[in-house]
Amino acid sequence: MEKSGQKKMNLFTITALAVGAIIGAGIFGTMPSAVSVAGTNVVWCILGAAVTVSITALPGVIPGSAIPCPSGYYMFSTRLVHPYLAGLEILGVLTGTFLLALLGRVFASYFSMIIPMNQTVCAVASLAVFFVINLFGVQAGAKAQNVMVIFLMAALLAYILFGFGYDTAGLPGYQPMETKPMTLITFGTVTALFVTCLSGGQAAMDVADQVENPRRNVLLSFILSTLLVMVIYMLMGVATVRVAGNAAFDSLAVIAKLSMPGAFYLFFLIGGALCALATTINAMLLQGSYKVGIFAEDQILPKAFNKTNRHGQRPLCVLANFGVSIGILCFGLPISTLLSISSCLIIFLTLLRLIPVLVLPGRYPHSYAHAMFHPSRSVLYMITAAAAVIGGWQIYSTVTTTAAEIWYILLALVAVFYGYLILRGAYLKKQGVDLVKILRTPYPDWEINEELFRAQAEAAGMAETPAPSGGC
Numbered sequence: 001m002e003k004s005g006q007k008k009m010n011l012f013t014i015t016a017l018a019v020g021a022i023i024g025a026g027i028f029g030t031m032p033s034a035v036s037v038a039g040t041n042v043v044w045c046i047l048g049a050a051v052t053v054s055i056t057a058l059p060g061v062i063p064g065s066a067i068p069c070p071s072g073y074y075m076f077s078t079r080l081v082h083p084y085l086a087g088l089e090i091l092g093v094l095t096g097t098f099l100l101a102l103l104g105r106v107f108a109s110y111f112s113m114i115i116p117m118n119q120t121v122c123a124v125a126s127l128a129v130f131f132v133i134n135l136f137g138v139q140a141g142a143k144a145q146n147v148m149v150i151f152l153m154a155a156l157l158a159y160i161l162f163g164f165g166y167d168t169a170g171l172p173g174y175q176p177m178e179t180k181p182m183t184l185i186t187f188g189t190v191t192a193l194f195v196t197c198l199s200g201g202q203a204a205m206d207v208a209d210q211v212e213n214p215r216r217n218v219l220l221s222f223i224l225s226t227l228l229v230m231v232i233y234m235l236m237g238v239a240t241v242r243v244a245g246n247a248a249f250d251s252l253a254v255i256a257k258l259s260m261p262g263a264f265y266l267f268f269l270i271g272g273a274l275c276a277l278a279t280t281i282n283a284m285l286l287q288g289s290y291k292v293g294i295f296a297e298d299q300i301l302p303k304a305f306n307k308t309n310r311h312g313q314r315p316l317c318v319l320a321n322f323g324v325s326i327g328i329l330c331f332g333l334p335i336s337t338l339l340s341i342s343s344c345l346i347i348f349l350t351l352l353r354l355i356p357v358l359v360l361p362g363r364y365p366h367s368y369a370h371a372m373f374h375p376s377r378s379v380l381y382m383i384t385a386a387a388a389v390i391g392g393w394q395i396y397s398t399v400t401t402t403a404a405e406i407w408y409i410l411l412a413l414v415a416v417f418y419g420y421l422i423l424r425g426a427y428l429k430k431q432g433v434d435l436v437k438i439l440r441t442p443y444p445d446w447e448i449n450e451e452l453f454r455a456q457a458e459a460a461g462m463a464e465t466p467a468p469s470g471g472c
Contacts, residue, residue, distance in 0.1 A: 008212045011220060013142050014204045016149040017286070018225035020279025021200035023152060025106045027233065028252045028273055030193045035240050036248070038190045039180035042237040045187060049194035050230040052390060056350065057202055059357040059384045061222050064205045066371035067364055068214035069443040071294035072205035073349075076356035078298075079446075080363060083439030085352065086300060087418045092349050093291050094413075095342035097321055100127065100284055101328035102335050107277040114269065124326050130282045131322040134289055137311035138210050141286040148279045155271030156232055159252070162259040163239025175246045194233070200280075201225040206287040219372045285321055292317035298438050299428060300421070340406045341413070347398055351391040354384050364446060366453035 009017070034042050063080075064072045077085040101123075108122035134141045168174050180186075201222040208214040211221075240252065243259045256268045293314045296305035305316045328335065361368045361377060368374050375383065425435040 007139065008210050009139070009142050009207070010212050011217045011224075013146060014207075014211050014217055014221045015224050015228075016146045017142055017207075017283055018201045018203040018221050019229060020145050020149050020152070021203045021283035021287075022198060022225060022229045023156075023232075023276045024103065024197075024200075024280035025110075025273065025277050026197045027236075028276070030197050031233075031236060031240055031252055032250055034190045034193050035177075035237065035244065037180075037186060038182065039177050040241055041180065041182045041187075042190065042241065043234045044182070045190035046194050046198075046230060046233045046237060048187060048191040049198050050226060052191065052195050053198045053201075053226060055383065056387045056390050057199070057222065059380075059387050060350075060353045061202050061205065061219055062357050062371065062373060062380075063360050064202070064208055065215055065219040065373060066360060066368045067443070067446045067449070068208035068211070068218055069445065070207065070209045071291045072208055072218075073353050074291060074294060075443055077352065078439045079442050080356040080359045081352070083436050084418070084421065086295075086298075086439055087414070087421045088345070088349060088352065089291075090295060090300065090421075091413055091417045092345060093288055093295075093321075094324065094417075095338070095345050096284060096288050097324040098328065098335065098338035098342045100281060100288075100321065100325040101333075102339060103277055103281045103284070104325060104329060105335065107274065107281065110269065110273045110277065114266075120329055123329050126278070127281065127285075127322060127325055127329075130278070130285050131318060133282070134285050134318050135309065135311070135313055135315055137313040138207060138286060138290065140311070141282055145279060145282050145286075148275050148282065151271040152275040152279060153232075155268050155275065156236065158260065158264055159256055159268055159272065160232075160235045160239045162264065163236075163243050163255070166239075166243045166259040168242070168245070177241050177245050197233070198226060198229060200283070201229075203283055203287060206290050215370065216372050285318070288321040289314070289318040292320050299433060299435060300424060337406065337409075340402060341410050344398055344402060344406060344410055347391065347394050351388065351395070354387055354391070357384060364450050366457055367446065367450050369457075370449075370453050 031042075034045060038045050060073065060076075063076050067076075069075045074086065074089040077089055104123035104127045105119065107126045108119040111117070111122050111126070112119055130141075130144075133144050168176070203225075204211055204214070204218040204221045208218050211217050236252075239259075240255050243255045249255060253269065253273070256265050256272075260268055292301070292305065295301050296303075296314065296317065305314060305320070307316070308314050327333075328338065357380065361380070421435075428435045
């Protein structure tokens, strides 16, 4: 996507991208609900959520460290499993625009608390700002992310410090929060609330070709971002418990108004809530546009989508993500229904994305052995099985709680997208192009690096042991 020779994203930049993708508006609504149920035990629920996210995401991230490439999940699914999984991955990008529309609407609701204005206009304007930024390429989007994440971290740190320093002595009617009993059901319920708020640290997977030393930094950025956000959430939980006491509250803004002076409270609203939304919008638009660009390279989309501007960005790819999102906002489509469709698809995609890591050690054994983390096959199978169990439970919970019409709409969308994929393949075949062959063709660097690592192994006398025995 970017011009060759442009500087790639370092570990700090890609970790900032991941942190911004993780911290969204969800935590501002989730924390009050979680504290009201778990009380002082909320920190253990956050830890449980971090462990759950790590187990479910790790099998998908390992290939990104062993055989990095752009739009990792899509490339691994089509090249290592089956080319026609492209249909689900493309649909996944479309449903991502549903969340973009929601984030724009929530951004507008917070912004209107500071400057009253029409919320639809504000939502469209907020998305338009990041549309323009991303037209200047991945690096421009990443630099904007760095700045916003710094403001976000400063706002959340201020919330934590003022919360810890809040003087409760002598406050009329104040009572410290009582320790609430923690049952397995309570722990599971609150942990599930935080799982969504801790997801998203795999941001580097989609832009791995723009990352310095991706074999190290793709996995490391996932680990660092997840750990950092986990610690921040824990400290926010403790600060919230201290300020709230036994009083009921429905928003972190209520707690911030109690503990923070006026200027810092305003900074929390802008640097905290608004920047949390802005960083997620920016990360999603950047990742979604990059994925659409890879679809264009594979000729799934017409040639026009593959044309780049002088910044190395594909304007039509950015416009596609932006256009669908503002269409949802402007036409007032039911975002809650669209999000339900998106959630159902994502859960199934998460399970399907466990398959490539099982194929990887056999297909690219030497590349796998040179990955930052390369457990033995038995350990790899155990991690993947644990992720599959969690994913299976999520599917069961979703199937039993989601209305039938949501599934009908999702199945209709799947049929439409696979219909398009079949028609596109037939059209290209008439032009002498085999779409399935393109989708099966490995990313060039995979073959080059595998041969390089194979030669190194042979030179070291290790060619007889292609698969690693363990370690990292």
